[in-house]
Amino acid sequence: MxxxxxxxxxxxxxxxxxxxxxxxxxxxxxxxxxxxxxxxxxxxxxxxxxxxxxxxxxxxxxxxxxxxxxxxxxxxxxxxxxxxxxxxxxxxxxxxxxxxxxxxxxxxxxxxxxxxxxxxxxxxxxxxxxxxAPAHGADSLGMVGQSAAMARLRTQIRKVAVTEAPVLIGGESGSGKELAAQAIHHGSARADGPFVAVNCGAIVPALAQSELFGHERGSFTGALTDRRGLIASAQGGTLFLDEIGDLPLDLQTNLLRFLQEKTIQRVGGARSLPVDVRVVAASHIDLAEAVACGKFREDLYYRLHVLSITVPPLRERKEDVPMLAQHFYRRCSADLRTTKVEGFSRQAVAAMMAHDWPGNVRELFNRVQRAVVMTDSRLIAPDDLELSCDEHEHGVCLDAARTLAERDAIRFTLDRTGRNVTHAARELGVSRMTLYRLMEKHRIASPG
Ligand SMILES: Nc1ncnc2c1ncn2[C@@H]1O[C@H](COP(=O)(O)OP(=O)(O)O)[C@@H](O)[C@H]1O
Ligand SMILES: [Mg+2]
Known part of the structure; x- marks a missing residue:
């Protein structure tokens, strides 16, 4: 109190x-x-x-x-x-x-x-x-979420981070691929070097070669000075090639050469320049399928696919939704400085749990941001999030809410009793066996 x-x-x-x-x-x-x-x-x-x-x-x-x-x-x-x-x-x-x-x-x-x-x-x-509220400290890798799927993803990120090999990150749009790439960079020996993100789908095809590899003065009309290129600008750090499936085929060939030889050749340049850059690539499309239809080079795919991780879609880790929503709400309210909004109504949480999140975490962020700005009341309602919560969905919501409440109560009691299962079981009014069973259900580790 x-x-x-x-x-x-x-x-x-x-x-x-x-x-x-x-x-x-x-x-x-x-x-x-x-x-x-x-x-x-x-x-x-x-x-x-x-x-x-x-x-x-x-x-x-x-x-x-x-x-x-x-x-x-x-x-x-x-x-x-x-x-x-x-x-x-x-x-x-x-x-x-x-x-x-x-x-x-x-x-x-x-x-x-x-x-x-x-x-x-x-x-x-x-x-x-x-x-x-859980602190999102160093061990969270800057990624919010306590689901088993997120825990697995963090473990994989830690493992691949310490190597030098290229990493391929799969996952739907908005699921957090770029955030995972940043976590890999920050967890690597290159953390003090640059992290350069390139959206392969957004580079103008005619300029792509020079954008990535750089050019020498006079190599084409308009090339008035030497240009380093994005790969070289990531020297000592990590190059993140987002939406690599959109990379034109000729650039795929050059990229493969760079991955094999660790050198680049500028447009109009005769020499090969050594570069020390680690590549992390991401794609929301299935690259194996792109290989099958001839849109992606098979050899490049295998080169990138050695280490691959997948960021799970948000609908497969719905238990992360309330925590992510709370995180974005805090971030948006801090940006706005003055806001009367205090959080989410129970109905809003239920509606968020019932929603399928086709746009994943990005969609959640956008909806929360909009709601914090537009709401007229203290608590964000389903309408503010532009979500509905009909009767059918309510059943799902309540179930999810009950599960969450059960898990939180167990975690809280275990923490308070210094992870003493006997004491925690007594406080929760269940037998020790039941508590062990519930801990297993919620994937809460037993005190070791
Ligand atoms: N686990 C997470 N914790 C906090 N923010 C997240 C998380 N996952 C994604 N985000 C945020 O959601 C948005 C979309 O993530 P992003 O990494 O750009 O997705 P993708 O590259 O898969 O399209 C970004 O604003 C990102 O910071
Ligand atoms: Mg992205």
Whole structure:
């Protein structure tokens, strides 16, 4: 539980008697008369709740309040105001959106104290959730997700990262292939060198040769100076060839030569230049199929295919969806600086679990980004994500939600009991055997 610290914002006169009631309930009180002092004090003093006491409400006060209440940082807001204040639509909307609750005059101390106690509980609960949110530290390789599929992918990435051989990354669009390539680079001995990403589908065919391999001055019209080329610019680092299936056949030949000989020849150049670059390639199409239809060189395919990993589509690791959504929500709210959005409604989580994510993680990011900007309420709803949650889907959602809740409860209890299965089983009210079975079901490792 957070400390009971209440910031009272009183632009006019302090209501008599209230202070005594609040202190008797164990609240430590801080008073300000000026709204501009609120932010500073709230952060410095670790305030859990803010109580605004208004004896009149107009548009100017509403606007000033709006500016300090909306940027939420964990404190809950409660307002005490005259009953007629609720007749002002702008104020009513602000209270509905951004406040935990309101109380109208005449003051009923026990009712107000109860509201504040609830607000405090909620602020504490949210603080606990924030603390319990998994840190995406070094061992996550910058990739969010705790599914077994992600754990496998991380293991594979660590293994291939330490070698020098080319890596081929497969997986649907938006599943995280480029992120995996970056993780390989950062996990390799080349981490201090450059990571150069090239989208093979986006280079203009006529210029592709010079883009990749560079050119010498005067080698063609417009080649006014020497140019290094993308491969050489990755010297000492990693070259990421995205959508390599789109590489024209003649360039495939040159790329193969570069992979075999570790040298490149610039357009118009006579010499072979040595380059020290590791290649990581990705493709959303099946390259073996492209080889079969003659669109991709078989020898290049085998050269690249020695080490290959596949990023699984998001629909095959749905348990990662809530954590990814939360991660993107945090990132988007930090970018926006001021947002009143606090997270996702239960229905939104259910709708996300029910959705099939054809655009994978990129689609999830786009939907969350849009929702954070467009939503009118504190909690993102399915509509904000442009997702529906019909009855059929609801069944699926609830199931998934139950499974998630079960897994979280087990993880949390095991962590709290220092991974003591006997104690954890007792706390969870199940036998040790049942707990072992559930741990296996959720792929939670047994304490070793
Ligand atoms: N596991 C993950 N954790 C965090 N962000 C992710 C994850 N997977 C993908 N992303 C994000 O989703 C978007 C699409 O990923 P990207 O690597 O470009 O996909 P692909 O190259 O397969 O099309 C990027 O913004 C990326 O940062
Ligand atoms: Mg990509």
């Amino acid at each position: 957070l400390a009971r610290r209440l910031l009272c914002v009183v632009p006019h006169t302090r209501p008599a008697g209230l202070e005594r009631h609040l202190r008797a309930e164990g609240w430590e009180l801080f008073w300000v008369t000026d709204l501009s002092a609120v932010q500073r004090l709230r952060q410095r003093m670790g305030i859990s709740c803010c109580l605004v006491l208004l004896d009149q409400v107009d548009l100017a006060i509403t606007a000033a309040l709006d500016a300090v209440v909306r940027p939420t940082d964990g404190a809950e807001w409660v307002v005490l105001c005259p009953g007629r204040a609720m007749e002002l639509p702008a104020f009513r909307e602000l209270v509905a959106d951004a406040f935990f609750d309101y109380h109208t005059e005449p003051v009923d101390p026990s009712c107000l104290l109860q509201i504040l106690a609830h607000a405090h509980r909620r602020a504490s609960l949210r603080a606990t959730c924030r603390e319990a």
